[in-house]
Amino acid sequence: MKKYLINPNQKIAKINKDIYGTFSEHLGRCIYQGTYVGENSDIPNVNGMRKDVVNALKEMGIPVLRWPGGCFADEYHWKDGIGPKQARKKMINTHWGGLVEDNSFGTHEFFELCEQLGCDAYVNGNVGSGTVQEMSEWIEYITFDGMSPMSELRKKNGREKPWKLKYFGVGNESWGCGGNMMPHYYADEYRRYQVFVRDYDSNNRIYRIACGPNAFDFEWTDVLMHYAGNKMNGISLHYYTIPTGDWGHKGAALTYSDKEYYNTIINAYKMEELVRRHTEVMNRHDPEKRVDLIVDEWGTWYDVEEGTNPGFLYQQSTMRDALVAGLTLNIFNKHCDRVRMANIAQTVNVLQSVILTDGDKMVLTPTYHIFKMYKEHSENTLLGSYLTTDYLEDKITPVLTESASVKEDGTIVSTISNASLTESQEIKCQIADSVVSSIEARIVSADARAFNDFDKEPAVFEKEFTDFSLLSDGFTATIPPCSVVKFIVK
Numbered sequence: 465m466k467k468y469l470i471n472p473n474q475k476i477a478k479i480n481k482d483i484y485g486t487f488s489e490h491l492g493r494c495i496y497q498g499t500y501v502g503e504n505s506d507i508p509n510v511n512g513m514r515k516d517v518v519n520a521l522k523e524m525g526i527p528v529l530r531w532p533g534g535c536f537a538d539e540y541h542w543k544d545g546i547g548p549k550q551a552r553k554k555m556i557n558t559h560w561g562g563l564v565e566d567n568s569f570g571t572h573e574f575f576e577l578c579e580q581l582g583c584d585a586y587v588n589g590n591v592g593s594g595t596v597q598e599m600s601e602w603i604e605y606i607t608f609d610g611m612s613p614m615s616e617l618r619k620k621n622g623r624e625k626p627w628k629l630k631y632f633g634v635g636n637e638s639w640g641c642g643g644n645m646m647p648h649y650y651a652d653e654y655r656r657y658q659v660f661v662r663d664y665d666s667n668n669r670i671y672r673i674a675c676g677p678n679a680f681d682f683e684w685t686d687v688l689m690h691y692a693g694n695k696m697n698g699i700s701l702h703y704y705t706i707p708t709g710d711w712g713h714k715g716a717a718l719t720y721s722d723k724e725y726y727n728t729i730i731n732a733y734k735m736e737e738l739v740r741r742h743t744e745v746m747n748r749h750d751p752e753k754r755v756d757l758i759v760d761e762w763g764t765w766y767d768v769e770e771g772t773n774p775g776f777l778y779q780q781s782t783m784r785d786a787l788v789a790g791l792t793l794n795i796f797n798k799h800c801d802r803v804r805m806a807n808i809a810q811t812v813n814v815l816q817s818v819i820l821t822d823g824d825k826m827v828l829t830p831t832y833h834i835f836k837m838y839k840e841h842s843e844n845t846l847l848g849s850y851l852t853t854d855y856l857e858d859k860i861t862p863v864l865t866e867s868a869s870v871k872e873d874g875t876i877v878s879t880i881s882n883a884s885l886t887e888s889q890e891i892k893c894q895i896a897d898s899v900v901s902s903i904e905a906r907i908v909s910a911d912a913r914a915f916n917d918f919d920k921e922p923a924v925f926e927k928e929f930t931d932f933s934l935l936s937d938g939f940t941a942t943i944p945p946c947s948v949v950k951f952i953v954k
């Protein structure tokens with residue numbers, strides 16, 4: 465019997481809802497076909513946005529959407545994506561499959577999408593191939609309510625009032641596809657560009673995000689925090705889970721050995737070390753925790769599905785991905801005093817998507833159900849908690865992960881993932897100084913290789929979980945192998 469202790473007296477920090485954010489890039493079929501089909505499409509849409517996808521994302525509770533990239537952000541010139549669609553410039557999307565980008569989805573369409581979704585906007589600016597003026601004018605175009613060249617242009621293009629822009633990223637992966645910069649050089653560039661990310665409206669104070677490290681590059685974080693920490697609200701972190709750890713042969717999405725499954729879990733759990741160690745570096749420069757860590761790209765990255773364009777990064781998604789999502793979101797919850805936002809890569813049809821589409825068909829991936837389940841933690845307060853567990857072969861990665869939070873009305877929410885392929889886990893949960901009157905629980909559980917396919921009954925979904933017993937101060941439960949469970953305790 466594993467012991468699980470939740471301490472409602474230890475209130476740690478708010479779990480920001482934006483931890484459950486997603487990311488949409490002009491990549492493969494993420495935007496075009498997956499989200500935006502245009503007003504004249506036969507696929508049911510509102511102003512070009514797919515109704516099925518928008519409704520599903522709303523149902524999932526999407527809080528924030530990052531756009532337009534990714535690598536694409538640093539070759540995106542926003543003025544090509546405004547005005548009459550027939551007159552918009554076409555370009556080659558060199559990073560992603562060499563496709564012709566017709567710019568029919570641009571600034572107006574992105575904010576229309578956010579409005580339909582009821583979510584906040586996170587726009588990533590172009591430092592790699594863009595100018596300070598271009599970035600500055602984009603902010604002016606989006607947010608300025610007064611009279612100025614850019615606000616007049618916006619009005620001419622049909623939008624009278626400015627939009628609300630919550631987050632702005634100054635470059636993407638500036639250490640790589642965003643310009644191959646060294647940390648000192650980017651720190652200077654960041655300092656310069658961010659000056660012109662102006663708050664045109666006192667009601668729209670923009671939250672500035674500096675491009676942060678690639679995975680284990682702690683020097684990048686150190687240099688950025690040292691030279692520019694006082695000029696940013698957040699610094700990003702990118703980390704992808706590759707089963708084999710080898711970018712050349714990443715491993716398949718659907719067919720994998722048990723060893724590959726466990727390696728995926730082990731590699732996904734490295735997020736804990738990353739968040740902890742980057743936080744330690746940040747603590748040296750910013751002990752008050754003024755600057756947040758923004759994990760704006762994370763998720764599994766497999767070899768693309770056979771027969772698909774390698775530049776489109778299309779992959780299917782199994783119960784293994786649900787486990788990765790469950791344990792990763794537990795990590796973010798546990799570090800919510802530093803992690804304010806995270807954006808899974810990506811929203812539709814790319815990498816660890818929450819939704820896949822094929823023509824007019826749509827499936828919700830296992831990851832979708834985890835996001836929907838975890839939104840119950842949004843805006844709650846993280847509680848101190850501890851769960852005893854066995855460990856995987858590396859002796860670092862726990863078989864069980866958990867996080868617990870409390871709502872304003874005292875309801876406790878706990879999510880637990882069990883990565884074992886074979887063993888169920890008996891747990892005994894005690895909630896300090898509490899009397900428990902009722903518990904509801906939900907579960908996502910299936911064979912590790914189960915996935916949701918087009919034209920088939922869903923194989924992975926959320927359902928009621930009943931294998932628990934109430935105790936006066938907690939509960940006992942049997943967590944099945946390969947599952948993610950949520951308890952709502954009153």
Ligand code: AHR
Pocket residue numbers: 489533534535536636637761809810815
């Ligand atoms: O998400 C796919 C790509 O991964 C992004 O464009 C880039 O930022 C990262 O390398």
